Amino acid sequence: MWRWILPIFWAGLAWGQLLMPPDSAQARELARFFDSAEGAKDKPEMRLSCRVVPFPARLSFGFQHWTGYDIAMPVKQFETQGRQRPMVMAIRVIPQMVGAKASYFYSKAAFPRKVPEKFWSMRNVEMNLGGGWVVGEGKFNVSLWVMDSSGRGCRKDWKVEAKATGVPLRTGPGEVAESGMEGWKGLSGGSGKVSLLLHAAPMMRRRVMTKLSSWDRAVLMQSLRSLLDTGGFASANVKVFDFDGRRVIFEAENFGSADYERLSDALLGLNLGTVSYETLKGPDEEQFLGRLIRQEVDRKQPSDAVVFLGPSWRWGQKISPLLRELRSQLPVAYYVSLTPWFSIEADLIEKFIKAGPKGKVLSVYQPTDLAKAIREIRDRRN
Numbered sequence: 001m002w003r004w005i006l007p008i009f010w011a012g013l014a015w016g017q018l019l020m021p022p023d024s025a026q027a028r029e030l031a032r033f034f035d036s037a038e039g040a041k042d043k044p045e046m047r048l049s050c051r052v053v054p055f056p057a058r059l060s061f062g063f064q065h066w067t068g069y070d071i072a073m074p075v076k077q078f079e080t081q082g083r084q085r086p087m088v089m090a091i092r093v094i095p096q097m098v099g100a101k102a103s104y105f106y107s108k109a110a111f112p113r114k115v116p117e118k119f120w121s122m123r124n125v126e127m128n129l130g131g132g133w134v135v136g137e138g139k140f141n142v143s144l145w146v147m148d149s150s151g152r153g154c155r156k157d158w159k160v161e162a163k164a165t166g167v168p169l170r171t172g173p174g175e176v177a178e179s180g181m182e183g184w185k186g187l188s189g190g191s192g193k194v195s196l197l198l199h200a201a202p203m204m205r206r207r208v209m210t211k212l213s214s215w216d217r218a219v220l221m222q223s224l225r226s227l228l229d230t231g232g233f234a235s236a237n238v239k240v241f242d243f244d245g246r247r248v249i250f251e252a253e254n255f256g257s258a259d260y261e262r263l264s265d266a267l268l269g270l271n272l273g274t275v276s277y278e279t280l281k282g283p284d285e286e287q288f289l290g291r292l293i294r295q296e297v298d299r300k301q302p303s304d305a306v307v308f309l310g311p312s313w314r315w316g317q318k319i320s321p322l323l324r325e326l327r328s329q330l331p332v333a334y335y336v337s338l339t340p341w342f343s344i345e346a347d348l349i350e351k352f353i354k355a356g357p358k359g360k361v362l363s364v365y366q367p368t369d370l371a372k373a374i375r376e377i378r379d380r381r382n
Contacts, residue, residue, distance in 0.1 A: 019176070019177065052144060084149045089107045137164050137174075140162075184228075185257055194235075194305050194306070198238065199349070223338065237253050238250070238255040312347055319355045
């Protein structure tokens with residue numbers, strides 16, 4: 001039975017790891033598949049060689065426990081069969097709770113196309129696959145099947161535990177959810193307005209960098225989302241800037257769900273590889289920061305708080321009297337500094353925040369630090 005399920009899913013689903021709705025026909029098919037395939041891995045002719053490395057559950061900056069796996073497969077086993085169509089991966093996750101139901105994921109993985117035919121006969125060459133999802137607190141049993149188009153497969157079973165961290169999670173105990181950067185539904189509840197200035201920069205300085213990495217973007221977007229979801233504000237003005245290019249790449253008054261999608265696209269398209277001649281002529285970083293702050297000071301309806309969010313930057317120059325004067329006109333101000341593990345000098349934003357009253361720098365080294373920082377911002381307003 002487990003062989004004929006493959007064409008059904010190849011015809012119905014596109015690329016991407018999908019969580020099947022619990023009462024859907026696809027979920028029922030996957031449940032029957034796992035029940036019928038228990039002994040298939042014991043048949044030598046039906047085995048694929050694979051090495052599966054499970055990842056433990058780790059708290060993300062989005063306040064969710066992420067877990068997943070990595071798969072390494074020798075390419076030589078596909079020399080004569082099995083690569084006519086993409087491989088499929090079926091995953092079953094069962095919470096270790098009384099009455100808990102299984103969750104089923106499905107994904108496809110295409111074989112590389114632009115490789116010479118001799119590639120498939122090479123020994124000691126492996127192809128890597130992987131994926132992941134998020135879970136709430138608790139223990140889970142995981143089963144993974146990887147199958148090729150010739151009906152061969154490999155299986156791995158393991159257990160994963162997401163322990164309590166003291167951080168309010170977006171996923172409830174025993175729950176299982178997709179791990180993608182799903183859409184944000186917008187602010188709900190809370191009071192007052194925040195001006196949030198996000199510094200779009202890599203978490204660690206690199207010698208050559210033309211784009212923000214997927215990890216950089218994930219940390220920035222998840223941290224922003226967590227601050228908006230748990231900071232206790234009713235509305236937010238969001239502005240995203242690039243210090244190197246001395247430019248604003250995104251801004252939105254009354255930041256909402258559609259703006260969240262636009263911001264994701266703006267970070268993806270940000271080019272850090274070139275700096276224009278006009279930028280090199282000026283303004284410098286301090287003058288650029290002064291322009292951003294002047295816009296906040298001149299708001300007709302001032303915000304209740306100003307929050308800078310972003311990675312700790314390079315050493316910052318001395319604060320000028322003009323910038324110090326602008327700082328004194330701001331409401332309560334914070335710098336949520338996403339700090340690398342190594343020690344660095346105070347950057348320009350840190351010096352600016354410390355140059356006036358009612359300001360605080362909140363250093364974040366890991367997700368639990370971000371939760372503490374947001375809690376302090378929320379509690380100091382109450």
